[in-house]
Amino acid sequence: MKILSWNVNGLRSVARKNEIQKIINSQIYDVILLQETKIEEINKLIETNGYVYYIMHSTVKKGYSGVITFCKETPINVIYGIGHEKYDNEGRVITIELKDYFIVNSYFPNSRRDLSRLDFKKDFNEKILEFLEKLRKRKPVVIGGDFNVAHTDLDIARPKQNDGNAGFTREERAFVDKFIEKGYIDTFRLFNKEGGNYSWWTYLYKSAKANNIAWRIDYFLVSSELKNKVKAAGIIKKQEGSDHAPVFVEVD
Template sequence: MQVKLVSWNVNGLRAVSAKDDWQWFANSTADIIGLQETKAMPEQLDASLTSPEGWTPYFASSTVKKGYSGVAVYTRTVPLAVQRELPLAEWQGEGRILHLEYEHFHYINGYFPNGGAEILDENGKHQGKFKRLEYKMGFFEAFLAYAQGLRAHKPVVVCGDFNIAHREIDLARPRQNVLNTGFLAEERAFLDRMTSLGWIDTFRHVHGDEKDAYSWWSYKSRAREKNIGWRIDYFFVSGELKDNISDAWIEKDQFGSDHCPVGLALSF
């Protein structure tokens, strides 16, 4: 049995679904689709998004700020259980996590925080400080503790927008971004720690050190046309699933958002 999973930061589900690019959803052969940055409550969506034929949808939406954050999962198989948000109250409210349990694995779809606005020094220079960096790192710690706990009982698949490029190979201009959130040493160290605990970056597992493989491009300066991008969207699996990985990919030619979809195939 093969399970095909796809993840996409759509940068607004209502916006992308109004574009021709959304034909991608109707054509999808995936078993599970995880979307991030949906920016909508379910009641704001039309029936084609809340009850599409052949899919069971689940939503976690921001309750602290409308039109912000949010994740969704469309699944062809009804899960055994569903958990919205991380268990601790301090990490709830922004609609960043959906956890579905299946027969063979736990599945987490996450839209992880970015570092927020930059804090410049008194001379207006970069100093590698950002307003939400502490929140971002705290959220990652809470997420990892939660995922590690799940892993004790069943293998885990994690997908989503991590808002971190792990290594220099994962962005087009690493030297210019060492003081920018998304490529700060402490952010990258978190992914180092994940991999040291046996979590597998499935794209790198399949494709090794393939260059110019990105999943996000700024809307500025024709960055996508020039492929000046970052790989910040991932599928990680716990080490127990290493031998189940059959393919991983980036759908770089799929438009509709500043991100493109990424995918994973597992065999059981």
């Protein structure tokens, strides 16, 4: 099972550039998770070419947030949200149930530059972990998406300058520790222990991507039961179309 996750920062823009269509047409991935799609329906933006798809969009603000999951096979079940209205209204999580595990598509809140949404994010983190633990009682879990946090100093180009900034606060980083303590594995780190591997660069600095001044904030975690079934994980750094690079995982 090959799974791709990509924060597209607006599906319309990526669709116009034909980048997502290329991925779909390649038929490489069994499941494709998109975040920050900012649309209510695909309409004619994309030819799905045999994939079924499921959309959750923000109902509180148009053109904001949103996730879409594409799947080659029809899932056993689809779960929209995590059961908490104030988060679900922002269109942040879709879960599909397959034969051997759940796949959770997640777009974690941004705590904002002034940290005005840090408490909102901390509570979301607790609620989504509770949701994952309930799923895990039934079968293993794969969760992919934009977590909006760089976990360690290895996951950010300039850790000292960004200490305490949104996405690199102690509270946000500690919650990734909590995921790991609960038995979730950062799949990328199974294969790569080095720094300098990032998935997001800011548009505020034109040379950020060229100079690799960036953050790793997009992840695939698996519950520990799947650790030995993870065959590959990585970042597709050359992909164009968004301020994020796609990440992928391959699970037996």
